[in-house]
Amino acid sequence: MQYIENRTFDEIQVGDSAELTRKLKAEDIELFAVMSGDVNPAHVDEDYARSDMFHEIIAHGMWGGALISAVLGTELPGPGTIYLNQNLSFRRPVGLGDTVTIRVTVASKDPETHRMILDCLCSNQDGEAVITGQAEVIAPTEKVRRPRVVLPEVHLHESGARYRELIAATHELAPVRTAVVHPCDDISLTGALEAGSQGLIVPVLIGPRAKIEAAARDAQRSLEGIEIIDVPHSHAAAEHAVEMARRGEVDCLMKGKLHTDELITPVVDRAHGLRTERRMSHVFALDVPHYPKPLFITDAAINISPDLDTKRDIVQNAIELAQALGVERPKVAILSAVETVYPKIPSTLDAAALCKMWDRGQITGGVLDGPLAFDNAVSKSAAEAKGIVSEVAGDADILVVPDLEAGNMLAKQLIHLAGAESAGIVLGARVPIMLTSRADGVMSRLASAAMAQLFIHHSRDVAT
Template sequence: MTQTFHNTPFDALEIGMQASAERLCVADDLYVFAHASGNLNPMHLPREDGDGDGKPEAIAPSMWLAALISGVLGNRLPGPGTLYHSQTLRFVGRAHAGDKLTANVRLTGKRDGRIAVFDTWVTGPDGTRIVEGEAQVIAPDKALNFCADDMPGLTVQSHVHFDRLLDQAAPLPAIPTAVVAPEDVQSLNGALLGLDHTLITPILIGCARKIAAAAAELDRDLTGMQIIDLPDHDAAAARAVALVHEGQARALMKGQLHTDVLLRAVLKKDGGLRTNRRLTHVFVMDVPGLSHLLMVTDAAVNIAPDLACKVDIVQNAIDLAHTLGVEQPKVGILSAVETVNPAIPSTLDAAILSKMADRGQITGGLVDGPLAMDNAIDLGAARTKGIKGLVAGRAEILIVPNLEAGNMLAKELTFIAHAEAAGIVMGAQVPIILTSRADDDKARLASCAVAALYAAATKT
């Protein structure tokens, strides 16, 4: 949004002139200030308990409050062209994330050298002063206008949606999970993270020697954990599936083995975990700056899905969204364009899927397509192109034309937009947690949380 600021030159300043500005203190302000100043005092970090009382304080740093005064002096009175000479401060109260604050300045004197003297103060939500002092500034000597239309934006890389998922899953009992071939540090650590957060109870299946070596590298004691020594990956995957049938496991988790080895055991006609749905993979993504979770599917299992497969891809994603708390998910069927073009087969599939949802053949969500990426997720882009409806610009689930497009989209969001990505395979009798060696701890935990929430919902 473009903002234009006007100043008041020194000669035009009159004693008693006042200016003020309101500001809502939000959690992101505290993180931005921590990064800019280097002050990582936990008293000021929204999710940290800085004094040991068992709850976060999220106290706005005093110098951040003082900076609000600087904003009024630099933007409003005297305005653009102003430079600080001195500032005294007394901090007589505290502000917290969520407080609406008002910074105020009042001109009290003019001195040689274009020095303007201001009484300065900041008030809290109830009007009580929390900062007060005196500023001396060098006022501009001529009238200036400043148009702030090219200020770089800031996106705080916090992953609040995954934090919410972890909070949702925390009260649930840990689900027994057959972890297949956790024979390296990354895959074993993912299972142990789920254990530490009481999301899963791992049953480790694979080469016991390699599992022990990975545990030693992590400095973790596996005493008391169930370990099934099966060095052959096909045998380990088959045993994991058998544990589900025996009622000992309610989820599967991929370790250091090829995905197709695990899924081959799941898909066996005799003794597998088939249902009337195809297996489909869903990335559940927490994209910084986006106000909701974003799901991308299918980016890991179905290479070139036909229309029948895409029906299951859409329905599986909708069902998963329900278990994550989205009552009526908005599903955007992606293509290169937003109009039906017989030369682009994915636009035909998109139109058919949308109509199938209208006729009740796909249930539980709002489905629209074809949509290009821009008008699927950006309301302004949708309006510019005249695309109406409840999905355009608001999509929470993105259905990609094929695995290549989905894989590229998910990795672009992860490595360029700094998203975290949880991964789960749907369509089997139990959820299957797929993690990547590139996943960090938050992504591995989120995958376990998604599986726990889905397992709890389907059990109910």
């Protein structure tokens, strides 16, 4: 066990000193900004900082001041110190990667009041002073020795950041004409209209006009210039949207306020639906805190218990989506409960077969490995502990689950327990289908629209 111990007034002599050293990381700046509320763009906006006088992101000045306080409170004099006054002079900026040494030196003592003056110096790796000043404290007169408190780990996650990057990637693309099916509540209508205002889609609202207009009033949104196709109910809206897609009048579909099966039933109709030679499947695109990149999970919404042929299409759909979103060679982990082929667990046999199909060119565009347990797929340390040497293990882009139940539970666990944000679309039909949950917010709907837009334009580019 580590302990923290002070030095009493009588133990300290003029000239005594203590120091600590820190290297400035981006996380330090972000955490200080969150704690203080100081979001001066010189500290948190890289584009602005490049045009500022220092031409780079710099630390908050009081980050160094806080480190001086840390030395006084933990080293010299240490626990029991009462901080009275501090003056600081900021001499040079501290940039990312700079190493700063914070030193305090006792300049004077007053035996009657137990007050001390300490000179404070923060210097960088080149020995240059970045902060100077003096602190006045009352030093403790009694000895304190306590177990050092273990601080919690802090992980910062910028909510929606990856989705904003996704949306930014569409800025030079033309919006895609989208049939919005039964947008008769605040959230689904707002999502569609916001996607339209950001240039992701051209919304065509299909549903009972009176309900759509009522939803617009509730959301305080204007419908001026928006095409509305009046149909009596949600079933009719889904059927009309599918027919428009069959005629080539829309590029994709967006789910509004209706059950998934209401929308999917006309889509999969063999005579009048949107089937292709490829099996349809759903892909979740999750922004999971602490995972270093977007994580795709498939299929958690369409295929209940897919056979091997269906899984091949599920994998291919997900690879093509990831490529459309900028992942040049997606790493695909075929999940099971274990990482070895075990005949009594059918999903391990499917995983092995899928990997061989990839090896023989029946699946293209990515790199596959499986079977892999979930931890081996997303954690390099877990994979190394099991002795798994693989390009995919510990660094997967796509997780292919054994069946819908496993996928749905995995995705919702990440959303509700790990704080992941979700977006999702269905691929394999004649047009992509944005299949968000009724509980999803506007950002999820915008991200799904961006995914569909990127996929459509990527598919057109590949075709030409």
